[in-house]
Amino acid sequence: EAQVTQNPRYLITVTGKKLTVTCSQNMNHEYMSWYRQDPGLGLRQIYYSMNVEVTDKGDVPEGYKVSRKEKRNFPLILESPSPNQTSLYFCASSSGVFSEQYFGPGTRLTVT
Amino acid sequence: GENVEQHPSTLSVQEGDSAVIKCTYSDSASNYFPWYKQELGKGPQLIIDIRSNVGEKKDQRIAVTLNKTAKHFSLHITETQPEDSAVYFCAARPYALNFGKGTSLLVTP
Numbered sequence: 001e002a003q004v005t006q007n008p009r010y011l012i013t014v015t016g017k018k019l020t021v022t023c024s025q026n027m028n029h030e031y032m033s034w035y036r037q038d039p040g041l042g043l044r045q046i047y048y049s050m051n052v053e054v055t056d057k058g059d060v061p062e063g064y065k066v067s068r069k070e071k072r073n074f075p076l077i078l079e080s081p082s083p084n085q086t087s088l089y090f091c092a093s094s095s096g097v098f099s100e101q102y103f104g105p106g107t108r109l110t111v112t
Numbered sequence: 113g114e115n116v117e118q119h120p121s122t123l124s125v126q127e128g129d130s131a132v133i134k135c136t137y138s139d140s141a142s143n144y145f146p147w148y149k150q151e152l153g154k155g156p157q158l159i160i161d162i163r164s165n166v167g168e169k170k171d172q173r174i175a176v177t178l179n180k181t182a183k184h185f186s187l188h189i190t191e192t193q194p195e196d197s198a199v200y201f202c203a204a205r206p207y208a209l210n211f212g213k214g215t216s217l218l219v220t221p
Contacts, residue, residue, distance in 0.1 A: 004155075033209075042118075042201060042213035043156070058208060059113070090155050098144050098163075101209065103155030 002027045004104035006091050012110045013081055021076045021107050023091030031094045032074040033058065033101070034066065036087040043090065049074055050097075081111040114139040116204050118212025125192050126220055133215045135202035136184040142204040145178060145185045150199045150214075159200075160187070192219045 004025045013019055025032065033048035035058075045058030049068040063085055065077040074093075078085060088108050092101040115138040125131050137145075143164035148156035162169045162176045162185065169176050173192075178185040185204075189196055197219045202212040 035211075040213060043211040045208055045210075048208065059210075092155075097207065098205070100146070100158045100161070103148075103157065105155050106153075 002102070004091055004093055004102050006089075006104040006107050008107060009105065010108050012112065014112055015082055016080050019078050019081060019109075021078075021089060021091075021109070023074045023076065023104060024072050025074075025091075025093040025102070026072065027093060027095070027102065028071065029093035029095050029102075030071070031097060031099070031101075032068065033092050034064070034074070034076050035090045035092065036060065037090060037106075038087050046076070046089075081109075083111050085109065086111050114142055114204055114206055114208075114210040116202060116210050116212040118202050118215060120215060121213065122216045122218075124218045124220065127192060127194060129192055131187075131189045131192050131196070131217055131219075133187045133200055133202065133217070134184060135186070135204070135212050136182075137204040137210075138183065139204070139206045140180075140183065141206035144205040145176070146203050146205075146209070147174075147176060147187050148201045148203065148211075150201065152198075156201055189217075192217075194219050194221055 034046040035043045047066040049055045091104040094101045117136045146161035149159045150156040175188040
């Protein structure tokens with residue numbers, strides 16, 4: 001089944017404790033991205049990647065890092081999480097910039 | 113960058129009625145306009161999209177119209193059903209995909 005998977009689905013952590021949210025797709029897609037979803041603000045792009053080893057900032061990149069060492073994986077790293085990063089995070093992939101984006105099921109992160 | 117405005121933020125209709133959600137965008141370079149549906153606890157899923165060289169596109173009960181001159185596009189759902197209840201997002205893309213803030217649609221039986 002074609003899908004985007006994210007882990008963990010739920011995470012509660014404390015301020016400053018480094019964490020990684022994994023994202024993997026099995027569709028051989030070149031384009032991957034991370035979004036955060038907050039009430040009243042919709043979906044905002046954090047980072048995106050056009051291909052392996054190519055990443056770029058989205059609208060809200062501060063406090064986040066990503067890497068794209070393999071085509072299928074695109075982890076999101078929070079080196080020192082803060083409470084304002086409490087949010088619902090989605091990973092997405094597509095075969096190209098103008099192609100349908102497939103979203104993962106989301107990761108709900110709470111930083112206390 | 114691109115700014116996408118979406119209205120209304122909430123919409124309640126009776127089953128069988130039509131629902132219309134409107135979006136405006138700011139960047140005249142935008143040329144791809146998808147609509148996503150997000151059900152509770154799930155990620156957004158593409159339901160229909162339109163490119164700038166097309167004025168209207170239909171898929172069964174769903175249609176999207178685009179007015180490039182006025183920089184607005186709309187989602188039309190006819191003969192609504194309770195399973196249409198969800199949050200709908202419009203988006204516009206000159207390059208990166210920029211989303212509207214979403215419309216929570218409730219279809220009551």
